[in-house]
Amino acid sequence: MFKGLNLRSFCVTLLIISISAPLSANAKEEITEDEGRSFAVFSLNNDFPELSKSKVRMIYKGKVKRINKKNINLVDLTDDDNDKADFYDGLLGKSLSQMNGYRASLAFSGKGNLPTTISDNDIASILDWLEANPNGIAYATIKSLPEDVNVLFVLEPEE
Structure with a gap:
């Protein structure tokens, strides 16, 4: 999937994926419980x-x-x-x-x-x-x- 990307492009792509991924219901509950x-x-x-x-x-x-x-x-x-x-x-x-x-x-x-x-x-x-x-x-x-x-x-x- 990431073949041919240089390290910087790979890191930027991972960052975008991690930012744009929606939180699951369980993750939202865990965050609320920790607050x-x-x-x-x-x-x-x-x-x-x-x-x-x-x-x-x-x-x-x-x-x-x-x-x-x-x-x-x-x-x-x-x-x-x-x-x-x-x-x-x-x-x-x-x-x-x-x-x-x-x-x-x-x-x-x-x-x-x-x-x-x-x-x-x-x-x-x-x-x-x-x-x-x-x-x-x-x-x-x-x-x-x-x-x-x-x-x-x-x-x-x-x-």
């Missing part, structure tokens, strides 16, 4: 206070490592989870590749620690990790949280 999702930064440690957005941003950038004189540990989802991409985009305006590069440079320079990545991206695994790490902090969609967690910050989607 308006709120995230909570939370802990099981009730000694941690509510945090401002700027403080949460500093924590996830690796610039704040202690709260109330206690070292904190972050848990993170795997890169294949859409929640992780949405969270970092909403909080820091960064893509996953930008965050991975940023964190790698922090770890390489010795100025920061990488969050612990859990293998299962479900709330039960996050809660298990938090129980084993009393000064742990995590994030998840608000709708997935149990009532007994200490919500430190709520990240609302931008409109």
Whole structure:
């Protein structure tokens, strides 16, 4: 079908096809479901206070490592989870590749620690990790949280 096109023509053709292809009903529903999702930064440690957005941003950038004189540990989802991409985009305006590069440079320079990545991206695994790490902090969609967690910050989607 694309025989004889040079690379530039091929890319332009693909772009036109992708722009002009109508969305299926399922794709439209998925987009609608993703809009308006709120995230909570939370802990099981009730000694941690509510945090401002700027403080949460500093924590996830690796610039704040202690709260109330206690070292904190972050848990993170795997890169294949859409929640992780949405969270970092909403909080820091960064893509996953930008965050991975940023964190790698922090770890390489010795100025920061990488969050612990859990293998299962479900709330039960996050809660298990938090129980084993009393000064742990995590994030998840608000709708997935149990009532007994200490919500430190709520990240609302931008409109």
